[in-house]
Amino acid sequence: MKKVLMVTMITLTSFIGFGQQKISGFGKLQLGMSVNDIPELTNSIEVKNSNDYIMKVYQNTSNKVYEVFADTTDKYNTMGSFDKRVRVFHLGNYNVTENINIKDVDLKFFNNKLYSIHVGDYKIDELLTTKYGEPKKDFEEKEKYYTNGYGMKITKKDQTFKHTYNTNIPNVECYYELMSWHDSKGEKLIVSFTILEDKIISDVVSKEVDMVKSRINKREEDKKKGLVSGF
Numbered sequence: 001m002k003k004v005l006m007v008t009m010i011t012l013t014s015f016i017g018f019g020q021q022k023i024s025g026f027g028k029l030q031l032g033m034s035v036n037d038i039p040e041l042t043n044s045i046e047v048k049n050s051n052d053y054i055m056k057v058y059q060n061t062s063n064k065v066y067e068v069f070a071d072t073t074d075k076y077n078t079m080g081s082f083d084k085r086v087r088v089f090h091l092g093n094y095n096v097t098e099n100i101n102i103k104d105v106d107l108k109f110f111n112n113k114l115y116s117i118h119v120g121d122y123k124i125d126e127l128l129t130t131k132y133g134e135p136k137k138d139f140e141e142k143e144k145y146y147t148n149g150y151g152m153k154i155t156k157k158d159q160t161f162k163h164t165y166n167t168n169i170p171n172v173e174c175y176y177e178l179m180s181w182h183d184s185k186g187e188k189l190i191v192s193f194t195i196l197e198d199k200i201i202s203d204v205v206s207k208e209v210d211m212v213k214s215r216i217n218k219r220e221e222d223k224k225k226g227l228v229s230g231f
Contacts, residue, residue, distance in 0.1 A: 021132055023167040023174050023196065026117065026124065027096025029107070031172065031198055033114040038107070040065055041089050053079045059120060061103040062092040075216040082212035083205045085111050100127070108197075110205060116197035124194040125176035128165055135163040135176070146186040156182045171200045 024031050035041055044067040047053050057066050057079070068088045070080030080088050091105040104120030129135065140160040148154055158181040165174040178192040 020168055022169050023128070023132060023165055024169060024172065025196065026102065026119070026127075027100060029094070029096055029105075029114075029117055031114055031117070031196065034112045035087065035089075035109055037114075040091060040094065041067070041107075044089055047079070050074075050077075050079065057090050059104055060090060060092040064092050066090045072212065073216070075213050075220075081108065081205065081209065083110075083208040085208075086205055087112075108205075110201045113201070115201040115205075116195065119194045120192070121194075122178075122192045125163055125192075128174070128176070128194070129163075132165055135165045138162040138164070144182055144186075146182075148186075154186065156186060156188075158182060167196075172196070172198055 025033075029038075044065040045056075046069065047057055047066050048069045048071070050071065053068060056064070057068060060066070066089065068080040068090055070082050071077045072082060080086075087109045089107045089109075091107070093101055093103045094105050095101050102119055102121045102124060106116075106118040107114060108116035108118075138161075140162075142158045144156050144158060146154045146156060159179070161178045163176040165176075167174050174194070174196040176192070176194045178190070180188065180190045182188055
């Protein structure tokens with residue numbers, strides 16, 4: 001009886017320990033690191049316009065490293081960050097351990113503190129599940145309607161799969177998302193990514209970004225009014 005009880009206690013302790021593992025990073029990449037903690041960022045190539053971003057950075061999986069700056073004249077900017085306290089780097093691939101290499105990695109630093117890790121490599125989800133156990137799984141589906149060249153109505157489905165992992169760290173979230181959707185022509189597009197980030201810092205950055213966008217909008221409106229002032 002004592003042996004059975006001992007085995008049960010050991011099993012329970014192991015299970016609890018497994019469930020309470022903290023997710024603070026992926027291998028060598030850990031939230032809270034500084035830019036100087038990652039030597040690969042030292043000789044990064046600067047990217048400051050959308051064309052270069054699309055040609056060189058977007059879904060890059062080469063050995064090149066880029067620092068991406070936002071275009072503060074464009075409210076639709078999708079590169080870098082409008083918050084001047086934030087630095088954004090992109091690594092085509094990175095060895096998070098001696099045996100594991102991940103691709104398409106974006107790192108965001110706020111006041112020189114790593115607060116967001118974005119990985120376009122789909123295998124991260126499997127690695128997380130293997131180490132931390134099954135995540136919370138959510139699924140959304142939405143129908144879209146199109147008319148083909150023969151005038152027939154076609155129904156297609158946009159789908160989103162989301163896997164949320166318990167980081168066991170307050171205000172830090174980690175999730176994998178796979179989105180399958182259709183463009184205006186009905187062509188299917190698929191993208192997947194994993195994000196680990198400090199939500200407190202992320203929310204602070206989001207507020208600053210919204211303020212910058214508002215200033216850009218105001219400049220545009222003032223410019224339009226100036227053009228018709230004598231109309």
